[in-house]
Amino acid sequence: MPEYRRILLDGAVTRVRREGDVLVSADGRTVGAEDAVHLPPCEPTKIIAVHLNHRSRVEEFKTTLPPAPTYFHKPTSALNAHKGAVVRPARCEYLNYEGEVAIVIGRTARNISPEEAGAYIAGYTIGNDYGLHDFRDTDAGSMLRVKGSDTLCPLGPGLVDDWDFRGKRIRTYVNGEIAQDGSTDEMEWDMHYLVADIARTITLYPGDVLLSGTPANSRPVKPGDVVEVEVEGLGRLTNHIVEGPVPIRGDVGAQPTRSEEVVSTALGGDWEFRGIRPPKR
Template structure:
């Protein structure tokens, strides 16, 4: 009989001015030199330092049904620049002049060793562990960046990861939930993914070398909606912990002397509000 794997949770925190990897034991975080800090009092950093963050577009069947679309025969992806990284407890910035900032609770797959051209059955041995993620989207820029998703998904602070990196975690049959100000707004499961974690790693690694620390975001369930400054958003994955962030307004407005401006087309509203917003009688988001 095969024994269940033991999970270990590693976090990165700022400890006495230095970035330190610690191990969580109960409510305490323990550094390699024996120093301890309460998890609730620690200044968290992203649990890994990826060279790239790659995210799948649609994967959860509930999200597909919500939009009333058909999945393609294989997954499609977009890239989030590492400058978008954020951490547990960090502020997520909604720029002044924008209002369609959506949460998307997800699970992040963290690569443990250089991975290239592997079969799905081999992919698990290249995964270091998993983390909780929130793949925020600034849909005000969807009309101009729908192809690349660059500003929609890649603007500063829009990629919180954490609280930690958990090793030995079995991704099958785990719940994935998102809360806004304590209210449950997304309630999904890893079992509703069309393509599992190993498939996603193998698919990307066919043409893109994945390096240790790289992160793949595995998709969100139904229920993504806009949030506003002052809201607290929590994403909880069974066995991985709860990632908490709060929304703030950016200190400056989007510049108007360069580039495309935020828009509020039917496509923007439909995407932000879960599809067919006019037909469903869904109200526009709070400002």
């Protein structure tokens, strides 16, 4: 399956093709895949993510799926890349990974059927839909800061343009240990359905990204941790967590909290049903 990446090659943004462990540019220059400075594999005008899609995640939250998917938006300023640093701001504690498949649009799409949607997809890459749950109390509806803060949308390492999404394993590793283990077969709504659903009212442009949902067992990570998301046929997306040097400002806006909802969501439960209490400081 052809895989294409965007890297910095001699200071210039360059599209390259992966050939084994080597990345090759159109003019023949090469660089080792492990040595390259990666960029996100696409340039979206928008990033749209589905709230719940994997049955294991639904069961973990002790809830039920709605009759149709619901979505939230991640700003493009949240974009990050393979081997990039994911920042947990100072004064925040609950930064959760969410490994998933990212759909990349290849043609302008509007008012298409699920059966037509495949022709509008450029390919697929790996995403890690990080969530900063410290802001969940105030942003639970929009998820703006929870999911849209800077660096919280790594994509990569490359774009695979001939990949069948059916029956593929999704695994997330934290410091080499398996943390999530799921399959695209447990998704309630497949990739084509999601594209067609959004395109009913929102025009999708080439490069736009749809994040398709995560399996169970999203949990907090801390500075120093290495998080890898591996999807069968798409490779492995690697990032490391760092502490933001500047604390979240306390003189404006809602502040990070450790409420029942924040802690329970971060640790994998539905706070309304489980009544988990925040740990004492």
